[in-house]
Ligand code: 8DG
């Protein structure tokens with residue numbers, strides 16, 4: 001793959017649950033993914049996480065931590081994505097569908113009963129056995 005991009009995934013945890021959305025209209029459509037998007041040239045990873053979270057859900061990030069990363073090849077769009085995950089341990093506000101063309105609905109999910117199929121970058125860290133609930137943030 002000669003085209004590598006950086007994505008940021010935002011893992012919001014609240015009351016023992018994690019926020020996932022059903023993707024629409026792009027690669028990974030009809031798969032469950034955390035909020036997120038492309039890292040812009042002029043922002044930090046944390047700024048990107050807070051911006052994407054606000055744009056897509058209306059939730060304001062109040063506390064966050066660096067999470068894991070994953071690397072995934074998407075043959076259908078001939079791109080490799082490096083996804084940097086940020087864990088938001090305190091987010092303010094309810095999850096709203098702010099970009100209905102990109103996400104059909106948000107759902108707070110139990111880690112031991114995640115919906116499927118999961119979008120590949122998030123599926124990678126789950127498959128590795130990583131959990132946001134194993135750490136004492
Ligand atoms: P943007 O172009 O407006 O910045 O982003 P977007 O419109 O929100 O696009 P997106 O498809 O939600 O995310 C941009 C890319 O980031 C997407 O093509 C794939 C990549 N990406 C990962 N991992 C993750 C992830 O865990 N969640 C989300 N939402 N996107 C991710 O590589």
Ligand code: MG
Pocket residue numbers: 035036037052056102
């Ligand atoms: Mg997005």
